[in-house]
Amino acid sequence: MTEILQQIINGIAIGGVYVLIALGLTIVFGILGIAHFAHGSVSMFGGYLTFFLVAQQGYPLILAILVALVVGMVLGVLIELLAYRPVRNANHINAFIVALGLTMMVEGINLQFFGAEQVVIPTDAGRVFSIGGVTLPELRLYVILAAAALILAMTIFVEKTKTGQAIRAVAENRDAAILMGINVQMIPLIVFAISTALGVAAGVMVGSLFAIAPGVGEGLVVKGFAVLILGGLGSIPGAVVGGIVLGVTEALAAGFISSAYKDVIAFVVMIAVLLLRPQGLMGRA
Amino acid sequence: MKIRALLGCSAATLMLVGGAHAAEKTLTIGVADALTGGAAVYGLPQANSVEMAADEINAAGGIAVGDDTYMLDVIVYDDKANPTEATNAVRKLIDRDGVRYILGFCCSGATGAVASFIEYEDAVMLVGNAAERSITTQGISNLVRTRPPADYTGAAAGAFVAKQGHKRIAVLGALETSFYASYVEAFEEEFKKSGGEVIAHEVFASKDRDMSPQLTKIREMQPDALLVVGYVEPAAFAYRQATELGMDVPRYGFTSGSEEQFLRVASSEQMEGVWDLRPTELTLQSTTDAGLAYHANYSERFGDAPSPSSPYAYDQAWALKHAIEAAGSVEDTEAVAAALRELEVFPEAVMQYLPVEGKMFDQNGQAYTANGAFQWQEGHWVFVEELPSDQEAYSRFLSTVN
Numbered sequence: 216m217t218e219i220l221q222q223i224i225n226g227i228a229i230g231g232v233y234v235l236i237a238l239g240l241t242i243v244f245g246i247l248g249i250a251h252f253a254h255g256s257v258s259m260f261g262g263y264l265t266f267f268l269v270a271q272q273g274y275p276l277i278l279a280i281l282v283a284l285v286v287g288m289v290l291g292v293l294i295e296l297l298a299y300r301p302v303r304n305a306n307h308i309n310a311f312i313v314a315l316g317l318t319m320m321v322e323g324i325n326l327q328f329f330g331a332e333q334v335v336i337p338t339d340a341g342r343v344f345s346i347g348g349v350t351l352p353e354l355r356l357y358v359i360l361a362a363a364a365l366i367l368a369m370t371i372f373v374e375k376t377k378t379g380q381a382i383r384a385v386a387e388n389r390d391a392a393i394l395m396g397i398n399v400q401m402i403p404l405i406v407f408a409i410s411t412a413l414g415v416a417a418g419v420m421v422g423s424l425f426a427i428a429p430g431v432g433e434g435l436v437v438k439g440f441a442v443l444i445l446g447g448l449g450s451i452p453g454a455v456v457g458g459i460v461l462g463v464t465e466a467l468a469a470g471f472i473s474s475a476y477k478d479v480i481a482f483v484v485m486i487a488v489l490l491l492r493p494q495g496l497m498g499r500a
Numbered sequence: 501m502k503i504r505a506l507l508g509c510s511a512a513t514l515m516l517v518g519g520a521h522a523a524e525k526t527l528t529i530g531v532a533d534a535l536t537g538g539a540a541v542y543g544l545p546q547a548n549s550v551e552m553a554a555d556e557i558n559a560a561g562g563i564a565v566g567d568d569t570y571m572l573d574v575i576v577y578d579d580k581a582n583p584t585e586a587t588n589a590v591r592k593l594i595d596r597d598g599v600r601y602i603l604g605f606c607c608s609g610a611t612g613a614v615a616s617f618i619e620y621e622d623a624v625m626l627v628g629n630a631a632e633r634s635i636t637t638q639g640i641s642n643l644v645r646t647r648p649p650a651d652y653t654g655a656a657a658g659a660f661v662a663k664q665g666h667k668r669i670a671v672l673g674a675l676e677t678s679f680y681a682s683y684v685e686a687f688e689e690e691f692k693k694s695g696g697e698v699i700a701h702e703v704f705a706s707k708d709r710d711m712s713p714q715l716t717k718i719r720e721m722q723p724d725a726l727l728v729v730g731y732v733e734p735a736a737f738a739y740r741q742a743t744e745l746g747m748d749v750p751r752y753g754f755t756s757g758s759e760e761q762f763l764r765v766a767s768s769e770q771m772e773g774v775w776d777l778r779p780t781e782l783t784l785q786s787t788t789d790a791g792l793a794y795h796a797n798y799s800e801r802f803g804d805a806p807s808p809s810s811p812y813a814y815d816q817a818w819a820l821k822h823a824i825e826a827a828g829s830v831e832d833t834e835a836v837a838a839a840l841r842e843l844e845v846f847p848e849a850v851m852q853y854l855p856v857e858g859k860m861f862d863q864n865g866q867a868y869t870a871n872g873a874f875q876w877q878e879g880h881w882v883f884v885e886e887l888p889s890d891q892e893a894y895s896r897f898l899s900t901v902n
Contacts, residue, residue, distance in 0.1 A: 229710060
């Protein structure tokens with residue numbers, strides 16, 4: 216029993232990272248219909264930037280994260296303005312190609328600015344809490360709490376604020392939103408700013424829990440899209456449930472079946488869910 | 501002004517006269533190694549050390565062949581530890597750059613791919629850190645390797661761990677990589693001789709950074725000790741996560757990572773007490789003057805301490821210099837390859853090689869060092885003791901393996 220609980224705790228921490236990545240993807244896809252493949256690379260940019268500020272510039276970690284989040288939001292706005300907006304009314308394939316090109320570009324920028332070496336964001340969170348044989352490292356606890364706080368903030372923002380209502384209105388019916396006086400030029404900018412900030416947060420978590428290196432972002436975005444499909448395209452609760460399910464499934468698969476097949480098993484579970492619920496766990500039929 | 505011009509003319513005349521007697525030529529050598537990706541922790545220091553050795557050889561007067569003196573020029577290509585990339589890099593070195601001597605080779609998969617065709621080339625291949633046994637069991641006459649095979653070290657490690665009184669050990673590692681698997685196989689064989697049992701074989705891939713599911717499973721099995729085999733970075737995460745899961749058992753490993761490499765991932769407290777059971781390699785507490793000089797020069801030049809395994813490549817360059825001088829030719833690669841097998845251990849060598857029949861490389865082209873037990877103590881790898889290593893017996897065994 217202890218082992219199962221421990222594996223679930225292990226899975227929730229990594230699931231929290233998946234949730235943040237998937238939330239960033241799901242709001243962009245749900246509202247703008249763009250498969251934003253560069254999200255993983257942008258997320259790694261945030262992690263690299265945080266590492267640079269902490270390890271090389273001596274910033275306190277919290278300040279470095281805040282700076283990275285702000286830079287991430289600006290980067291998100293620029294990506295929307297310069298890359299996606301020009302092809303917004305063109306065929307979907309154009310946005311698809313732009314997304315692929317952007318992925319390579321951001322990967323190249325990361326490589327150029329931060330080098331090819333793996334980096335780990337240094338933290339002081341080295342304590343380990345133990346309850347009834349189940350251990351929870353301080354860093355993983357912070358990751359879980361931060362992910363939960365961001366999910367809550369995101370939900371409140373989308374459900375309770377006027378801007379959130381405007382975003383939902385554009386997602387529901389763009390033409391009706393225009394008739395209601397919503398500034399539909401501004402909404403994509405806000406969406407990309409939020410999406411990229413969530414990605415940066417995920418990048419910081421990956422960088423402190425594990426490591427940031429070239430190629431890590433690509434793997435992360437694949438997992439993010441898997442969560443998106445598992446949870447239901449465009450569904451915020453779906454991204455949350457899907458991320459946790461994927462993280463916990465991976466941990467249980469690695470612990471009880473074989474670590475060599477943890478990715479395979481996680482994707483088999485995803486396919487099985489889609490066979491039973493083609494719209495995903497929380498998607499609309 | 502007139503005096504200065506006269507001096508200039510005299511110097512130029514002297515240079516021309518000197519040049520008429522002995523020509524200074526350039527010998528281009530190649531390096532194929534992992535400069536990026538997960539294996540760069542081994543490959544990049546190797547490539548650096550070849551460049552440093554080349555500069556030192558040049559500064560010491562180059563390679564003397566008859567009346568000619570050859571200065572070394574180094575071309576370095578990134579093989580990313582990938583067999584296809586390594587094949588392309590070596591083909592480019594041989595076919596386009598006209599290189600006859602290729603050094604580096606940190607990793608077994610990429611090295612094996614090149615070894616499969618190198619015997620048909622007019623070239624000599626000097627392998628460094630790649631530890632897969634089969635590289636020197638194929639009777640390739642134009643290939644030598646400075647690092648001993650993984651199973652040579654694994655057997656010594658198994659005997660050492662058994663001596664510590666452990667009976668149930670769990671293995672976590674890159675067991676899908678053949679040379680790590682062969683280390684564990686040899687380890688297990690020796691460990692079982694003392695009544696020990698390996699109770700778990702958990703796997704991680706070289707890109708994995710989250711080993712907590714495997715460690716959780718191992719923790720439930722309550723082993724006496726943990727053995728971690730793999731590249732530095734995943735191994736460092738395994739050590740870190742083992743402490744995060746509250747595992748309080750002795751941790752042994754086979755990684756050859758430097759202190760700096762481990763400290764990028766885990767804190768010194770998390771590493772405290774970890775053992776690394778590996779070839780003695782670059783060990784400051786027990787190294788020679790050549791080793792101390794290597795460490796100081798490398799640190800000064802690259803701003804980072806050398807990885808323990810990097811001198812395998814440094815020694816390749818010096819071995820090549822001595823072999824070319826012994827062969828008396830840079831063109832005759834067969835003669836140079838034969839001279840390598842006749843070479844005695846030279847004074848510039850950083851690793852402390854154990855000769856076989858008085859030679860640095862045995863008839864298989866394999867060199868041997870002693871194996872050692874190192875322990876992490878207060879932020880440093882401390883050499884604790886030498887592990888039993890019979891290079892003569894292993895060399896005879898290697899000759900029987902096809």
